[in-house]
Amino acid sequence: MTGQNFVLFEQREAIVTLTLNAPEARNALSSQAQWDAVVAACERVQADPTVKVVILTGAGSAFCAGGNVKDFRDKRGLAAGSGMEIRDNYRRGIQRIPLAFHRLDVPTIAAVNGPAIGAGCDLACMADIRIASEKASFAESFVKLGLIPGDGGAWLLQRVVGYARAAEMSFTGELVGAQAALAMGLVSRVVPHETLLDEANALAERIAANPGQALRMTKRLMREAQTSRLDSILELSAAYQALTHGSAEHDGAVAAFLDGRKG
Numbered sequence: 001m002t003g004q005n006f007v008l009f010e011q012r013e014a015i016v017t018l019t020l021n022a023p024e025a026r027n028a029l030s031s032q033a034q035w036d037a038v039v040a041a042c043e044r045v046q047a048d049p050t051v052k053v054v055i056l057t058g059a060g061s062a063f064c065a066g067g068n069v070k071d072f073r074d075k076r077g078l079a080a081g082s083g084m085e086i087r088d089n090y091r092r093g094i095q096r097i098p099l100a101f102h103r104l105d106v107p108t109i110a111a112v113n114g115p116a117i118g119a120g121c122d123l124a125c126m127a128d129i130r131i132a133s134e135k136a137s138f139a140e141s142f143v144k145l146g147l148i149p150g151d152g153g154a155w156l157l158q159r160v161v162g163y164a165r166a167a168e169m170s171f172t173g174e175l176v177g178a179q180a181a182l183a184m185g186l187v188s189r190v191v192p193h194e195t196l197l198d199e200a201n202a203l204a205e206r207i208a209a210n211p212g213q214a215l216r217m218t219k220r221l222m223r224e225a226q227t228s229r230l231d232s233i234l235e236l237s238a239a240y241q242a243l244t245h246g247s248a249e250h251d252g253a254v255a256a257f258l259d260g261r262k263g
Contacts, residue, residue: 023060030068066118105216211249
């Protein structure tokens with residue numbers, strides 16, 4: 001599949017649902033056009049101040065099967081060319097996706113409807129929150145193919161489940177089922193397959209009930225806190241708080257809170 005229609009973009013008020021739409025290929029991320037489509041969807045969300053939450057899911061039976069193994073065999077796509085060319089293939093291709101998600105200030109929920117393998121597992125980890133169908137499974141499976149996580153998985157996964165769990169998944173490449181993923185903190189909850197999107201939308205609505213500017217700044221603070229010193233985060237928090245105190249959203253929320261207490 002080309003990038004056209006690979007990412008279905010659906011907006012319902014403040015909630016955007018992005019659906020990877022190549023079910024016949026288990027939503028594999030295998031072409032420049034597809035990587036560009038994911039990045040473009042993130043940039044569209046980031047530029048729209050009316051969006052408060054994003055849900056990411058996959059069409060069909062899989063969330064995302066990662067890369068195309070046949071391309072690796074045939075030395076096409078990411079695997080085409082010399083070592084230097086392959087390096088640039090990654091930098092100009094699939095590596096743009098984690099950067100696009102990391103720049104996204106809007107809270108994101110991965111509704112993992114099936115297998116999330118290799119780059120698909122890493123894609124799920126790019127979201128802030130993961131909800132899994134009982135049919136979901138996860139594998140940081142690069143080592144099984146004699147590869148390393150080329151799309152940022154070495155950075156992403158350990159921030160979700162901790163170093164030791166990430167090391168076990170990365171060094172064995174073994175499949176982790178939905179309940180095991182819940183036990184290790186890879187997902188927040190496991191729900192019946194048929195109610196997955198209902199559960200994701202219910203959570204998205206709870207998030208979207210809050211002021212959008214405060215949501216975006218809260219997420220940015222949390223992202224920055226992963227790599228910054230406490231004093232740096234306190235300085236940024238003071239600056240952001242000064243902006244929120246002067247916002248109409250803040251004034252409205254305070255007025256509603258006080259009116260509710262009077263009632």
